[in-house]
Amino acid sequence: MPDDRLREQMSWLIQNRDEALRIVPMESRHIPAVMVIEKQVQFEPWTEKIFRKEIEKNFSLCFVIERGRNSSEKSIVIGYLCAEKILDEVHLNNIAVARNFQRCGYGKALLGFLLSAAIREEASVIHLEVREDNIAAIKLYESFGFKITGKRPDYYNSAHGKCSAILMSLRL
Template identity: 35%
Template sequence: MIGFPFDNLRPRSFVIEPLVRADAANLAAIHGLTFRQPWSDDDFHALLVEDNVFGFIAREVGNRKAQPGGFVLARLVMDEAEILTIAVAPQAQRKGLGHALMDATLRHLHNARASMLFLEVDELNKAALALYRRLGFKQVGKRPGYYETAKGRSAALTMRRDLKPGR
């Protein structure tokens, strides 16, 4: 049975909602705060109009004008899904938003009867690696020199979580 162990970690000051096309500028702003090579508004808008792309955003409760705390963007093709990107704004980190966003994604994929979820993560991103491992992801590949960092290049670790029992 697939569990969703992080229900109790949803931050009280944020609500997790489905992404809409109008979120593209907010996504680009958060992405720009967290990635060396951020995606633009146009990049996000192009993805959000695709039928098989979905995601969730963390909005501050009672303050719809505030910058969202984070988001996750994913793609589902047939029964396989991939996280395209996930980001939590620096000021909102360590509040459980990554857990909450991934939980919403796993619930969505469970309802869609997806069989597996893939993602890539920088091998130097210890916080993200710890989160993904707690969520049941296992490393299935490595792309050396994939990410540009301040100190050179680092590998992308390809990770997978099986979503159906017995896999």
């Protein structure tokens, strides 16, 4: 995980109607809240152990978006993402926003933050896979300039059988 100097550079803050939103590196203390969201929105959720391993990797880019009214109020995690940088490539492995906060721009904020981090880390490309039935996510990725580069048939399990993965990439 990044040192404290980088942690400050990688934190992001916006003010929205007296509401503070911060994107910060994911830490162990965030995992219980992340797990609630993960179980809420993912058909095959990651385990707590997977998240713990992710944040321990030197090449991980894991962040949460926190919401609070002011600095004295306890903030709540409303979304997160986990990516990894290997050589000059970033792979987005997991991104989610709590159901009651979806379609409010928080996923867009997380993705934009990842793009900034990838550029800062001198990555040349970001790759991801997305369920072919997740139209909202595909549109979000396309709005950032991601292009479809392939398809993995029957990649994901779903309540109705198998679902293909759409492969997408963005050259930086």
